[in-house]
Amino acid sequence: MLSNQTIQAYAKILEDELQVAMGCTEPIAVAYAAAYGRELLGCDPERVVAHCSGNIIKNVKAVTVPQTGGLKSIETAVLAGIHGGDASQKLEVIAQLSDENRAQIRKDLDAGIVTVELLVSCHALHFIIELFAGEDMVSVEIVNSHTNFGTVSKNGEILHQGLTSATEGDGEDLSFMKLADIIAFTKEVDVELIRQPLERQIACNTAIAQAGLTESWGARVGQTLMAVGGDSVFNRMKAMAAAGSDARMSGCALPVVINSGSGNQGMTVSLPVISYAQSLGVSHEELLRALCMANLTAIYQKGSIGKLSAFCGVVSAATGAVAGLAYLDKVSYEVTAMAITNSLANIGGMVCDGAKASCAGKIASAVESALLGYELAKQHEGFTSGEGIVGDTVDETIANIGRMASQGMRETDAEILKIMIGQ
Missing domain, CATH: 3.30.1330 (60s Ribosomal Protein L30; Chain: A;)
Incomplete structure (x- = not known):
């Protein structure tokens, strides 16, 4: 059982991070x-x-x-x-x-x-x-x-x-977060404590995804996925998240509920979970708990990466989304951890070259990769310690990703900026 202090801390993270933004x-x-x-x-x-x-x-x-x-x-x-x-x-x-x-x-x-x-x-x-x-x-x-x-x-x-560049770091210290505690919180928390931000997330992010699927926004990545891939649940999970980004990156005025300071991450972490829950016909409370699991897993990863970096944040968000799927499927801790590890080991090098229409394509790729990682994990297959950035535990792997993104990719970030401004 988690302490009341830990429960309140995780609930506050959701309240603080899941903000409405246009x-x-x-x-x-x-x-x-x-x-x-x-x-x-x-x-x-x-x-x-x-x-x-x-x-x-x-x-x-x-x-x-x-x-x-x-x-x-x-x-x-x-x-x-x-x-x-x-x-x-x-x-x-x-x-x-x-x-x-x-x-x-x-x-x-x-x-x-x-x-x-x-x-x-x-x-x-x-x-x-x-x-x-x-x-x-x-x-x-x-x-x-x-x-x-x-x-x-x-x-x-x-x-x-307030906070100044001379005295403060790049955000709140989330080093206390661990995957085991996130899972325990998701199962134990009184759902009324987390209902409000998650209900907003469902309403806002579903609405903008529907706009992306029915109107002409951006490169129409979501619409293209539906046209070529059909209405299977796995294709719809990718298409809904991509469609929301199609609309948002191209000026749609509908608000979204963000995750880790990003609307694209907010849509990527939530819309696959919403689509999957609908396909399973689970209760609304189970959907809320799955979204809780997904959002906290994404925030956990971003805690060591930072709000902005050369590391594309939709990778963290898509990895969080499959953690939400794992909650709905009632798989073991080991399978959940392996799914997260597999996803990060596969596509953990995607770079962020700014906000623009191609973010929708990156979202689709990140969700596809995360789903592959989850399917491998359900077959008890995956990538193990010592293979690249994979650590001995899932928490070590997440820390390794944070180190790579926040420290190792600084020169990448600078070079991307130079390219974008023509230097």
């Missing part, structure tokens, strides 16, 4: 900071400087900002927050943009009032928005997570001092 999380975070800065400035800025870490540039450059009429870029995200953004809505900050707001965004884009500069930082998720009007200047820093303020100031006076 569009790709990085441009929305930029819009959030800009909207907050506009409120502090008290008027529209005459010019803006956005100092962004490489990972922010990478994840905003090629993705459509929702509610802007198909526009992309950091400059667009900044101006969307300034013209019509409501900072009180956090990651739904630009949900209510009007035609008048869109016209002003285009006008200021043409005028070039926003300048983007590379921020050299030890943090992957780090940016500072500076807004200027007359003699006034406001600076808003976001660091470590998408809604976490670092230093906020107006005319040199510090208004808020």
